[in-house]
Amino acid sequence: MRSKTLIRxxxxxxxxxxxxxxxxxxxxxxEPEWGALVAELAGEETEITIATTAFQDPHSLQxxxxxxxxxxxxxxxxxxxxxxxxxxxxxxxxxxxxxxxQLGTQGNFLAANYVRRIEIPKTIDRSQGDVHPxxxxxxxxxxxxxxxxxxxxxxxxxxxxSSNSADYASRLEYFQHRWDEAxxxxxxxxxxxxxxxxxxxxxxxxxxxxxxxxDIVATLEAKPGIPPSGAQLAxxxxxxxxxxxxxxxxxPYENEKPSAWLSDRLDIPQIQLPFTIGGTDKAVDLFSLxxxxxxxxxxxxx
Amino acid sequence: xxFSKAAVILTLVLLxxxxxxxxxxxxxxxxxxxxxxxxxxxxxxxxxxxxxRLVAAERAARGAERDAEEAYEIAEQTAVDQGAGTSAPNSYxxxxxxxxxxxxxxxxxxxxxxPGFQPxxxxxxxxxxxxLGEAExxxxxxxxxxxxxxxxxxxxxxxxxxxxxxxxxxxxxxDLPAGITATGGRFFSASGYLNxxxxxxxxxxxxxxxxxxxxxxxxxxxxIQARWIAPTKLLxxxxxxxxxxxxxxxxxxxxxxxxxxxxxxxxxxDIGDSHSWLVGASHISAxxxxxxxxxxxxxxxxxxxxxxxSDLTVVDFVWKWAPAGNNSIRNFKIQGxxxxxxxxxxxxxxxxxxxxxxWYLQGVWQFAQTWRVGLRHDVVDSDNGSLLVGTExxxxxxxxxxxxxxxxxxxxEFSRLRLQYTNDRVLAESDNQWFLQYIMSVGAHAAHQF
Numbered sequence: 001m002r003s004k005t006l007i008r009x010x011x012x013x014x015x016x017x018x019x020x021x022x023x024x025x026x027x028x029x030x031e032p033e034w035g036a037l038v039a040e041l042a043g044e045e046t047e048i049t050i051a052t053t054a055f056q057d058p059h060s061l062q063x064x065x066x067x068x069x070x071x072x073x074x075x076x077x078x079x080x081x082x083x084x085x086x087x088x089x090x091x092x093x094x095x096x097x098x099x100x101x102q103l104g105t106q107g108n109f110l111a112a113n114y115v116r117r118i119e120i121p122k123t124i125d126r127s128q129g130d131v132h133p134x135x136x137x138x139x140x141x142x143x144x145x146x147x148x149x150x151x152x153x154x155x156x157x158x159x160x161x162s163s164n165s166a167d168y169a170s171r172l173e174y175f176q177h178r179w180d181e182a183x184x185x186x187x188x189x190x191x192x193x194x195x196x197x198x199x200x201x202x203x204x205x206x207x208x209x210x211x212x213x214x215d216i217v218a219t220l221e222a223k224p225g226i227p228p229s230g231a232q233l234a235x236x237x238x239x240x241x242x243x244x245x246x247x248x249x250x251x252p253y254e255n256e257k258p259s260a261w262l263s264d265r266l267d268i269p270q271i272q273l274p275f276t277i278g279g280t281d282k283a284v285d286l287f288s289l290x291x292x293x294x295x296x297x298x299x300x301x302x
Numbered sequence: 303x304x305f306s307k308a309a310v311i312l313t314l315v316l317l318x319x320x321x322x323x324x325x326x327x328x329x330x331x332x333x334x335x336x337x338x339x340x341x342x343x344x345x346x347x348x349x350x351x352x353x354x355r356l357v358a359a360e361r362a363a364r365g366a367e368r369d370a371e372e373a374y375e376i377a378e379q380t381a382v383d384q385g386a387g388t389s390a391p392n393s394y395x396x397x398x399x400x401x402x403x404x405x406x407x408x409x410x411x412x413x414x415x416x417p418g419f420q421p422x423x424x425x426x427x428x429x430x431x432x433x434l435g436e437a438e439x440x441x442x443x444x445x446x447x448x449x450x451x452x453x454x455x456x457x458x459x460x461x462x463x464x465x466x467x468x469x470x471x472x473x474x475x476x477d478l479p480a481g482i483t484a485t486g487g488r489f490f491s492a493s494g495y496l497n498x499x500x501x502x503x504x505x506x507x508x509x510x511x512x513x514x515x516x517x518x519x520x521x522x523x524x525x526i527q528a529r530w531i532a533p534t535k536l537l538x539x540x541x542x543x544x545x546x547x548x549x550x551x552x553x554x555x556x557x558x559x560x561x562x563x564x565x566x567x568x569x570x571x572d573i574g575d576s577h578s579w580l581v582g583a584s585h586i587s588a589x590x591x592x593x594x595x596x597x598x599x600x601x602x603x604x605x606x607x608x609x610x611x612s613d614l615t616v617v618d619f620v621w622k623w624a625p626a627g628n629n630s631i632r633n634f635k636i637q638g639x640x641x642x643x644x645x646x647x648x649x650x651x652x653x654x655x656x657x658x659x660x661w662y663l664q665g666v667w668q669f670a671q672t673w674r675v676g677l678r679h680d681v682v683d684s685d686n687g688s689l690l691v692g693t694e695x696x697x698x699x700x701x702x703x704x705x706x707x708x709x710x711x712x713x714x715e716f717s718r719l720r721l722q723y724t725n726d727r728v729l730a731e732s733d734n735q736w737f738l739q740y741i742m743s744v745g746a747h748a749a750h751q752f
């Protein structure tokens with residue numbers, strides 16, 4: 001009688017424990033853009049857990065219980081790297097007890113390792129704010145970053161799941177073809193945006209500016225990661241008043257107050273860009289993310 | 303006449319020729335028309351083919367341009383990387399961080415023991431005035447492909463003498479499969495939510511009363527820990543610890559069997575994007591031999607000791623909320639823990655069978671990017687029976703409690719200034735206390751522990 005109860009309890013526990021699909025590849029992506037890229041390159045059966053949404057600051061996330069569980073079950077961790085996730089990814093990896101995804105293993109993929117990084121600081125000191133010694137980590141808004149990371153990521157997926165490597169190769173080719181076509185279309189549109197003068201809350205759009213030749217005339221955060229003070233904003237207002245930029249751009253997760261203050265006084269619009277997948281309703285994949293970003297900027301370009 | 307005859311003949315001869323000629327010209331025009339039309343179609347086809355090739359070539363050129371630009375930039379990056387690359391002998395140095403803490407306090411009577419509890423370490427309010435507090439140095443790195451190592455040294459001065467405390471010195475495994483991690487050395491026990499945090503990340507200037515009463519601030523284990531995370535979507539984790547060291551409430555017994563065991567389990571997850579939670583339960587079973595209080599360095603009178611079994615159960619929870627899960631601007635956290643302990647043995651040569659409980663509940667609200675406010679109620683209560691009258695464990699007949707309100711400002715992730723007011727009823731008399739505290743962190747980026 002007692003053993004029956006025990007068996008029932010164990011069975012119940014097993015149901016609660018809900019074992020995950022053992023055959024399909026399980027991928028943990030730190031940011032939505034890498035989740036989307038994995039979705040393009042891996043099969044539909046691949047399970048993708050994305051740690052952040054477009055509305056969450058990837059710098060300040062905590063090693064939440066659900067994320068520890070997800071990393072524990074992952075075959076592959078796909079993150080930005082370049083210290084973007086320095087506050088929480090190392091802790092997740094340490095806590096998860098999963099040797100397959102530790103730094104330097106095949107199951108650990110850091111996208112920033114494969115692209116050209118800009119804004120590599122010459123002075124690395126906390127008095128400069130939360131600077132990233134390896135350069136600006138917000139790499140995903142340059143189409144070339146995506147294309148290069150896609151090559152490397154497909155390679156990694158096929159190493160991890162070699163029985164399906166032909167599938168990864170053909171999905172990569174299909175993706176790169178479409179990405180190339182899309183870039184040709186975007187190339188026609190970006191001429192109009194060249195030299196567009198903008199202020200930005202944080203250096204979140206440096207790669208986008210690099211691609212589009214935008215002129216980021218001011219960053220509201222005088223030092224990365226440090227909220228701008230009233231005095232700093234006042235100085236900025238004074239500097240920008242003679243020749244105000246077209247607008248102030250920011251991500252969905254950044255504090256709206258400083259850009260609201262500045263845009264109000266300069267009488268210029270606040271422009272919230274999707275920044276990543278899910279940042280606007282229509283930014284549902286990498287293609288629409290870029291399209292939406294261009295579309296919003298085009299609205300304000302003369 | 304002759305002329306007209308000749309003209310007639312000529313006409314007769316030439317007319318058919320002209321007719322034939324006219325017929326030929328019409329055919330030729332048609333033919334030419336057809337030729338022209340054929341040529342036109344042909345050229346149109348060829349032109350559109352050429353146009354298509356031109357478009358393709360232009361696209362290829364743009365692609366090539368992108369490639370060329372990329373090649374140039376990669377070359378540039380490589381040059382930069384190579385320039386920056388050095389083979390310094392210190393490149394394998396661990397990540398190093400230091401914490402500087404200190405405070406100014408305004409305390410009336412203060413206390414360093416809680417009535418009805420054997421003090422488990424240097425607890426209490428401290429005195430009034432400026433106090434340097436503790437400087438903490440931490441180093442950590444992967445040891446090799448199988449181990450991660452961490453050491454934390456605490457430095458503080460007590461009555462002019464520098465005290466060095468080995469707060470943590472542990473390694474853990476990084477290559478065990480199936481969610482298993484083993485830790486060895488001196489580490490903070492997983493029993494209780496707050497216990498695995500360093501003091502500097504606390505939300506108030508001092509630990510809640512149950513931590514001071516039952517752990518002497520925190521429970522450190524000298525021994526081993528094994529923990530396992532289940533392969534589930536919710537975090538389900540359980541583990542055990544064996545402690546051979548003297549971390550209160552255990553004692554270092556110098557025996558082969560450990561002085562204390564811990565069993566713990568944790569369950570946690572998310573609700574939507576905005577909510578996260580974690581609950582835990584744990585049990586520490588200690589076999590204490592001649593356990594004395596924590597004031598080792600100021601022996602005034604010979605201290606009474608406890609020998610016997612000490613069983614402590616801790617239940618804890620934490621719930622965090624941030625709008626859409628974006629904790630960088632605004633967030634709210636509520637946490638609480640409940641402690642219940644039974645001790646059975648001999649205290650001061652008297653049979654002692656006591657029960658003590660304690661709990662705290664606190665909420666912290668970050669209402670702007672750098673500003674937080676928090677409220678805490680903490681209480682402990684002992685029921686030690688009537689035999690211990692006249693000793694430290696004499697039942698005070700009342701519970702000890704406090705209410706604290708704190709307000710802090712963090713200009714960056716690495717510094718924090720805090721003002722705290724506490725209405726302290728640990729002793730019978732009400733004591734109003736003020737603390738102004740600073741916490742500075744230099745070096746390695748601290749982990750965002752949940």
